[in-house]
Amino acid sequence: MKKGVMRPGHVQIRVLDLDEAVKHYADLMGLIEMDRDDQGRVYLKGWTEVDKFSVVLREADEAGMDFMAFKVADEATLDSLAQDLRDYGLELTELPAGDLKDCGRRIQFTAPTGHHFELFATKEQTGKWGVSNRNPEAWPRDAKGMKATRFDHCLLYGDDIDGVLDIFTNVLGFQLVEQVVEPDGNKIAIFMACSMKEHDIAFIRQPMKDKFHHASFFLESWEDVLKAGDLLSMTDTPIDIGPTRHGLTHGTTIYFFDPSGNRCEVFSGGDYTYPDHPVITWDAEQLGKAIFYHDRELNERFLTVVT
Amino acid sequence: MEAKVTSLNVTVVDKAKDTEVAFDAKSDQPVLLSIRSVVGSPIPVGCKGGGCGVCKVRVLEGNFSAKRMSKAHISEQDLEENVVLACRIIPETDLKVEILAETPEEDKS
Ligand code: FES
Ligand SMILES: [Fe+2]
Numbered sequence: 001m002k003k004g005v006m007r008p009g010h011v012q013i014r015v016l017d018l019d020e021a022v023k024h025y026a027d028l029m030g031l032i033e034m035d036r037d038d039q040g041r042v043y044l045k046g047w048t049e050v051d052k053f054s055v056v057l058r059e060a061d062e063a064g065m066d067f068m069a070f071k072v073a074d075e076a077t078l079d080s081l082a083q084d085l086r087d088y089g090l091e092l093t094e095l096p097a098g099d100l101k102d103c104g105r106r107i108q109f110t111a112p113t114g115h116h117f118e119l120f121a122t123k124e125q126t127g128k129w130g131v132s133n134r135n136p137e138a139w140p141r142d143a144k145g146m147k148a149t150r151f152d153h154c155l156l157y158g159d160d161i162d163g164v165l166d167i168f169t170n171v172l173g174f175q176l177v178e179q180v181v182e183p184d185g186n187k188i189a190i191f192m193a194c195s196m197k198e199h200d201i202a203f204i205r206q207p208m209k210d211k212f213h214h215a216s217f218f219l220e221s222w223e224d225v226l227k228a229g230d231l232l233s234m235t236d237t238p239i240d241i242g243p244t245r246h247g248l249t250h251g252t253t254i255y256f257f258d259p260s261g262n263r264c265e266v267f268s269g270g271d272y273t274y275p276d277h278p279v280i281t282w283d284a285e286q287l288g289k290a291i292f293y294h295d296r297e298l299n300e301r302f303l304t305v306v307t
Numbered sequence: 308m309e310a311k312v313t314s315l316n317v318t319v320v321d322k323a324k325d326t327e328v329a330f331d332a333k334s335d336q337p338v339l340l341s342i343r344s345v346v347g348s349p350i351p352v353g354c355k356g357g358g359c360g361v362c363k364v365r366v367l368e369g370n371f372s373a374k375r376m377s378k379a380h381i382s383e384q385d386l387e388e389n390v391v392l393a394c395r396i397i398p399e400t401d402l403k404v405e406i407l408a409e410t411p412e413e414d415k416s
Contacts, residue, residue, distance in 0.1 A: 016356070016357055016358070016374075016375040016376075016377065017374075017375060061375065061377070061378045062358075062377040062378045062379040062380075063354075063356070063357070063358030063359075063377045063379075064358070064377075064379070238354065238355040238356070257354045257355060257356050257358075258356060259356050260356045260357060260358045260377075261353070261354030261355065261356030261357055261358020261359050261377070261394075262354070262356070262358055263354065301352075301353055301354075301361075304353070304359075304361060305353040305354050305359045305361055306359060307354065307358040307359055307377070307379075
């Protein structure tokens with residue numbers, strides 16, 4: 001049952017070299033640099049996003065994800081969800097408005113897999129970049145590189161994904177859309193949505209805490225995914241796999257790495273979900289096909305290379 | 308001033324497999340990037356960005372400069388002991404390195 005969580009709001013990614021990272025996310029992927037703050041963080045977004053930013057880059061001495069946030073319907077919903085999380089037994093940290101530039105207060109909690117998540121209700125809306133709300137043109141003519149349209153989802157690795165599933169579905173109102181299960185019913189992957197998409201957040205069970213597999217950005221077409229691959233070759237950027245198709249979600253995809261070793265994805269298409277849709281289940285023995293529909297096997301890096 | 312790009316020799320010692328393999332590495336880029344094929348690479352290839360730790364090696368002989376490496380995988384002490392990520396060290400001389408591929412459990416973060 002929906003509880004007022006609307007969509008992925010932002011992800012803060014740690015990078016080893018800020019300038020190299022900005023080149024990657026802005027010049028190559030086509031995210032728009034929107035702002036910087038006095039801590040040196042860089043704020044970016046895809047051109048179709050109405051909120052001011054969806055990606056925050058922070059220079060640090062290790063790679064990985066600081067936190068991922070979801071935007072909720074309004075401040076009252078934020079209060080009630082915070083109370084529900086507290087009642088569930090989670091400790092919350094409240095970050096004041098302005099801690100992230102032009103973002104309202106945020107409620108942060110640590111999931112059983114060690115990942116940090118936050119909820120917020122308010123962020124400055126600068127509108128879609130390069131197109132107006134009134135008689136809008138189809139797309140901005142000066143978007144760069146892959147022209148990534150929006151931050152879409154993250155895939156994370158951790159141990160207690162059952163704990164995560166309980167919180168996201170029962171407290172935050174997400175829907176379990178797809179899963180990979182072992183013969184004994186043990187879940188090894190969960191794909192969850194707060195929207196009509198096939199996933200807004202996904203987890204794969206691995207014996208580790210707080211690991212980042214990838215952040216993913218939406219493109220309009222399979223041809224755009226192909227051209228993203230062309231750009232990766234033109235810039236000699238490490239490609240992990242693709243262009244190919246996922247079995248899970250059926251999206252067309254390419255995986256590659258940012259200059260600090262964080263994995264990025266751009267993808268297009270994919271299935272949709274309504275609240276009455278039954279859960280899609282993949283058998284663990286079909287994991288290869290579930291992840292890479294054409295190769296039907298995992299590349300070695302899929303399970304081992306994370307930040 | 309443009310430094311001249313030279314070709315240097317990198318020898319990889321793999322104690323687990325009891326092998327020693329050598330390849331040519333360019334002097335203007337990280338060692339791992341001189342390996343063009345992931346399949347059969349003498350050093351495990353991961354993210355190529357200093358983030359994931361799979362290309363961890365100990366430099367036994369030779370000089371290098373290093374770009375920033377994730378401290379989740381390379382501690383101060385590792386650095387003192389010449390334990391580095393092959394995707395972040397740029398060779399200055401011929402090198403001899405030993406593979407120390409990391410398993411997820413050893414992750415320091
Ligand atoms: S390949 Fe990932 S740290 Fe070197
Ligand atoms: Fe994805």
